[in-house]
Amino acid sequence: MENDNSRANDNTKLEQLQDHTTDTTDNLLTTNQGLKIHNNQDSLKAGERGPSLLEDFILREKITHFDHERIPERIVHARGSGAHGTFKLTKSLSKYTKAKFLSEEGKETPVFVRFSTVAGSRGSTDLARDVRGFAVKFYTEEGNYDLVANNMPVFFIQDAIKFPDLIHAVKPEPDNEIPQAASAHDTFWDFISLMPESMHMIMWLMSDRAIPRSYRMMEGFGVHTFKFINDEGKVHFVKFHFKPKLGVHSVAWDEATKISGKDPDFHRRDLWEAIENGAFAEWDFGVQVIPEEDEHKYDFDLLDPTKLVPEEEVPVELVGTLTLNRNPDNFFAETEQIAFHPGHLVPGIDFSNDPLLQGRLFSYTDTQLSRLGSPNFHEIPINRSINTVHNNQRDGHMRQQIVKGKVSYEPNSMGGGCPFQAMVKDGGFASQEERVDGKKVRARSQSFVDHYSQAKLFYNSQSGPEKKHLQNALIFELSKVTIPAIRERVVGQLAFINKDLAALVAKKIGVDVTKLKQPNGSIPADADPKTLQSPEKEPLTKSSDALSMKNTVKDSIESRVIGFIMEDGVNAADVNSLKAKLEKQGAVVQIIAGSLSTVTADDRSNFIPKHSLTSISSVCFDALYLCSGKRSSDNLLNEDNKPGTIHFVNEAYKHCKAIYFGKETDGVLKASNIANKKHEDPAIISSENKKSDEAFITAIANHRVWELETERNNPA
Ligand code: HDD
Secondary structure (H helix, E strand, O other): OOOOHHHHHOOHHHHHHHOOOOOOOOOOOEOOOOOEOOOOOOOOEOOOOOOEOOOOHHHHHHHHHHHOOOOOOOOOOOOEEEEEEEEEEOOOOOOOOOOHHHOOOOOEEEEEEEEEEOOOOOOOOOOOOOOEEEEEEEEEOOEEEEEEEEOOOOOOOOOHHHHHHHHHHHOOOOOOOOOOOOOOOHHHHHHHHOOHHHHHHHHHHHOHHHOEOOHHHOOEEOOOOEEEEOOOOOEEEEEEEEEEOOOOOEOOHHHHHHHHHHOOOHHHHHHHHHHHOOOOEEEEEEEEEEEHHHOOOOOOOOOOOOOOOOOOOOOOEEEEEEEEEEOOOOHHHHHHOOOOOOOOOOOOEEOOOOHHHHHHHHHHHHHHHHHOOOOOHHHOHHHOOOOOOOOOOOOOOOOOOOOOOOOOOOOOOOOOOOOOOOOHHHOOOOOOOOOOOOOOOOOOOHHHOOOOHHHHHHHHHOOHHHHHHHHHHHHHHHHOOOOHHHHHHHHHHHHHHOHHHHHHHHHHOOOOHHHOOOOOOOOOOOOOHHHHOOOOOOOOOOOOHHHOHHHOOOOOOOOOEEEEEOOOOOOHHHHHHHHHHHHHOOOEEEEEEOOOOOEEOOOOOEEOOOEEOOOOOHHHOOEEEEOOOHHHHHHHOOOOOHHHHHHHHHHHHHOOOEEEEOOOOHHHHHHOHHHHOOOOOOOEEEOOOOOHHHHHHHHHHOOOOHHHHHHHOOOO
């Protein structure tokens, strides 16, 4: 696939960024004041062996800048990666919203998207078991619109007042700062065991959604219910969705832990390389729209962020495409300094009264003040709106804009009254008028009290292998909890979702289910427990196909990484033919050999390995091809290479990947665990299979044979 940079550059935001972008090519070194530097090797000294002089302004400038070049990392979502792209509207939503970027069919809006993990620090691994952030900044002609989303459609808590507690619990423990980027520890599960409202999100967090194969293979959800307002002022509730064109796929937990060691930048690298190779990441953008009058039609509250709207009840209407097609030029200037805020709105979209969303509206600007250091953070190039900014705000640290004139107040006569307020018909934002009556209370709605029915819905909707992974995740996490009472309380919570699940987990973590007490919810001391006890309730929708990754798109091998294992004597014709077929469909072929030395093929042509058997492992690949050729196969089994070759194959087998044995590679097959397989396995392909190349391609597109995991892990 060719890299279509012309498409990537046709973008108003990128044009704006150009004005702030420099390139040192063919330029002389200067100080920050533009003074050309003659000697960047030695400081100014009193004699060659003497002390440095305070006068050395060049040394001081350089060291001072260096001393201050770190800023506080994000309090959550510190680890992330971003890219530029466009959002193209394919179906107008003008009957629901007057937002211009959602009204005009075919309209393209520049975007910057930042993906992230939540708990870890900036330098932590991409493969932590965690929620992923999916934050989208739309640079619309009406100002920036931010959809600060996650890859899971619900959240842990119902009210923002619990957010600091949740994050303190999941972050490394404060006495010893252990563990990094992990929820498998006492404080997280202590909190969760006392927060029944978290249990739906816990089901998602323990599912494979928390260990994605790629940022490009995850969904995005706005989580909250928002409001659309059209030209007539009519209101609809809306939920936002991004669905990846490549399908939703994950890695196995064992792989995740190994990738964290072999390549902790796995997701960052994957996104970067895919874009560099022209394999632009794409998502369908969809909405679930609910008329205002249907607000109370469901068996859950639309304002409760621990609930999703099942797609069986309200289908997702696909209305646009999000494409990421350009990597940033500078990580810090763009990805680190971008500042999202759910309160960055455009006319036609408004908030609902979801109490989690309401609290977020305070937090995001506030955090930018400490992270980016000034109320002028909107002037940092990546944060600038493409619509020009005119107001009477002035001064502050690092102010960039030079506003002419004497007037910075309103009303004024000296400035001709400018800048004027905008009429609604001219695009002025007016909050949706809503009647709000009520007593001032610190309380939660009774309609938020059901905590388990959608957790049941999620668990019921999972395929067999997905359930198994979820169980194993709970067992892994809870086995790291050192306090038995916490483990017991979590099992008590699980019992409300599924008794078998609770019993299975209990057995593995040393909890006696027969002795369990009722779970203790975080109920205020003065509340009547009867009114706050989550009811034993079944969801109206019993099972939803959209919640299982089994039902995702499996028709593409685009950008899948296929390891070709070879040694001297490899059959060049077979390698070249398969490589061409895979690359034609967008896959990436990488050659692995015993060492990085050039491999000489049977016809004397050469292959240059990208990796050696010891520099990488199977966990970094989607599928393996044991390249044809008896001499290559023998060389892969020599004393030096055999351990690496067999480990590679056995590990890929264990992780349910497609493995293709080329001609005359029986030696490798026989030495591996696959020789003992006693079951049909569509993802183990031999050159003797009919249409073996095509069978391999189908197996890669299917991602993994998770349904054979038990057999593959018990080969003998
Ligand atoms: Fe948040 C960052 C998503 C609840 C407070 N959040 C942040 C980012 C994402 C989300 C994707 C990273 C943005 C980036 O890449 O820069 N947050 C969510 C979602 C939530 C949510 C989907 C629930 C539905 N967040 C939430 C609450 C609060 C915050 C309830 C506080 C009351 N979030 C923040 C923050 C962060 C943030 C502290 C850290 C860095 C930043 O904002 O810019 O303000």
